[in-house]
Amino acid sequence: MLLKNNNYVIGVDGGGAKTVAALSNLDGKILNIAKSGPSSPRNIGMEIAIKNVAEAIKKVLGRHPPTTPIKILSVFIGLPAIEEEYKLRREEIKKELKRHREISQIFEGKIIIGSDQLVAFRSGTDETDGVLIISGSGCVTHGWRNKKEAHASGWGWLNDEGSGFWIGQKAFQTVFRELDARGPKTLITKLAFQNLRVKNKEELMFKIYSKNPTEIVPLFSIYCDQAWRKGDAIAKNILVEAGKELALSANTVIRKLNFQRDEFPLVLIGGVFKSKLVLETVKKEIKKLAPQAKFIRPKSEPVIGAIKLALEQIKNYGKIN
Numbered sequence: 001m002l003l004k005n006n007n008y009v010i011g012v013d014g015g016g017a018k019t020v021a022a023l024s025n026l027d028g029k030i031l032n033i034a035k036s037g038p039s040s041p042r043n044i045g046m047e048i049a050i051k052n053v054a055e056a057i058k059k060v061l062g063r064h065p066p067t068t069p070i071k072i073l074s075v076f077i078g079l080p081a082i083e084e085e086y087k088l089r090r091e092e093i094k095k096e097l098k099r100h101r102e103i104s105q106i107f108e109g110k111i112i113i114g115s116d117q118l119v120a121f122r123s124g125t126d127e128t129d130g131v132l133i134i135s136g137s138g139c140v141t142h143g144w145r146n147k148k149e150a151h152a153s154g155w156g157w158l159n160d161e162g163s164g165f166w167i168g169q170k171a172f173q174t175v176f177r178e179l180d181a182r183g184p185k186t187l188i189t190k191l192a193f194q195n196l197r198v199k200n201k202e203e204l205m206f207k208i209y210s211k212n213p214t215e216i217v218p219l220f221s222i223y224c225d226q227a228w229r230k231g232d233a234i235a236k237n238i239l240v241e242a243g244k245e246l247a248l249s250a251n252t253v254i255r256k257l258n259f260q261r262d263e264f265p266l267v268l269i270g271g272v273f274k275s276k277l278v279l280e281t282v283k284k285e286i287k288k289l290a291p292q293a294k295f296i297r298p299k300s301e302p303v304i305g306a307i308k309l310a311l312e313q314i315k316n317y318g319k320i321n
Contacts, residue, residue: 007071009314010060010106011306012053013119014039014079016137016214020303021056026073028311033303034059040080042156043214050093053077054100061103073109076310078119078302083142084154110313116302117142117154123305124267124298131259131293133250133282135242136270137218139163141249143257150256152249157214162245164272165213168220170238172208175220176201186234187227188220195223225275236277243281246272250282251289263292273297 008031013020019039023032036055038044057075079086079093086093090113098107117140121132131143139162140154157165175192177183179201196219198204208216227235254260266286273279286293298304 007073009073009109009307009310010057010075011119011303011308011310012056012075012077013301013303013306014049014053014077014116016040016043016080019052019056020301021053021060022301022303022307023060024307024311026311026314028307030304030307032060033301034062041086042081042084046086046089046093046096049079050096051100053079054097054103057103057106058100061105070105071108072106074310074313075106075109075111076114076119076306076313077112078114078116078306078309080116082113082115083117083151112309112313114309115142118144119305119309120269120298120302121267121305122308123300123302124269124296125265126308127265130265130267131250131253131257132267132269133246134269135163135246135272135278137164137214139166139246139249139270139272141246141253143253143259145257145259148257150253152252157217162242162249162272162278164218164221164270166245167224167238167242167272168217170241171220171224171235172217174234174238175204184234187230187232188223188235191223191226192220195219221272221275225277228275228277239275239277240281242272243278244285246278247282247285250286254286254290254293259293260290261292262290263294264290265296266290266293267296267298269298269302 009024011022016038019036021034022030024030034056037052039049039052041049093113129145133141138160141152143150160166171188174186175189178185178189196207224235224238228239
């Protein structure tokens with residue numbers, strides 16, 4: 001039997017842009033939240049990713065009053081690309097985290113290294129079965145049903161059809177088609193020049209190719225959406241195609257898990273869904289196959305999903321009072 005007093009859990013949501021850690025009591029009340037740099041092993045390497053995870057945990061522990069002794073019963077760390085590339089390196093990640101002595105107290109409890117996709121899904125629902133679509137700079141679709149999982153997309157920025165990078169790349173290409181007189185005029189060009197504060201295509205080229213492509217190319221997805229809202233037909237076509245690509249990935253997972261005739265949560269996460277046109281297209285295409293899908297756009301941060309998963313891990317310890 002566990003007592004709630006002074007017992008806590010930590011959830012970590014790792015990502016390509018930042019890492020967010022949260023400290024919660026056993027009622028699920030968030031007490032502290034802290035952030036650090038990115039923690040995608042695929043993008044920045046395992047060493048730096050683990051360092052940033054440790055930094056976020058250190059910060060979230062440091063904000064707790066030092067006069068109050070606390071015990072961490074469970075930690076759930078969700079990281080990008082765990083499902084695709086790093087399944088067999090979970091123990092290595094734990095071992096490397098142990099090298100950071102300032103967070104040694106987390107090893108008094110249970111530590112789970114899992115997927116940021118599961119974290120994102122659970123931030124939108126308490127159900128364990130359903131489908132998740134993430135579309136930010138990259139994209140992925142993941143589904144769970146009983147003990148079966150299905151996955152589509154998520155293979156990095158060279159693919160990731162429907163992602164912010166993919167939309168941005170399409171928009172970038174249309175800009176240079178116009179600048180070369182190989183294609184029609186598009187408002188995306190004007191918006192790109194304004195937002196990036198460049199005067200000619202040479203400056204634009206330098207702005208793009210002197211930066212990390214995974215950071216700057218997705219910006220063009222924002223300009224694309226702005227152009228569509230001002231009536232640009234080319235931008236509209238790009239966004240509709242993006243929505244159809246995301247729906248294709250989702251429908252592939254839905255078929256694999258046989259959700260077509262059932263009601264299930266479909267959680268949508270990522271900045272691309274701020275585009276009304278992409279969102280409407282995704283819903284329309286999925287409803288054709290799975291009319292009872294319940295679309296959910298979480299209001300809370302994804303790290304809340306990590307807290308839920310950390311709390312679930314301590315259920316085997318006994319009843320919590």
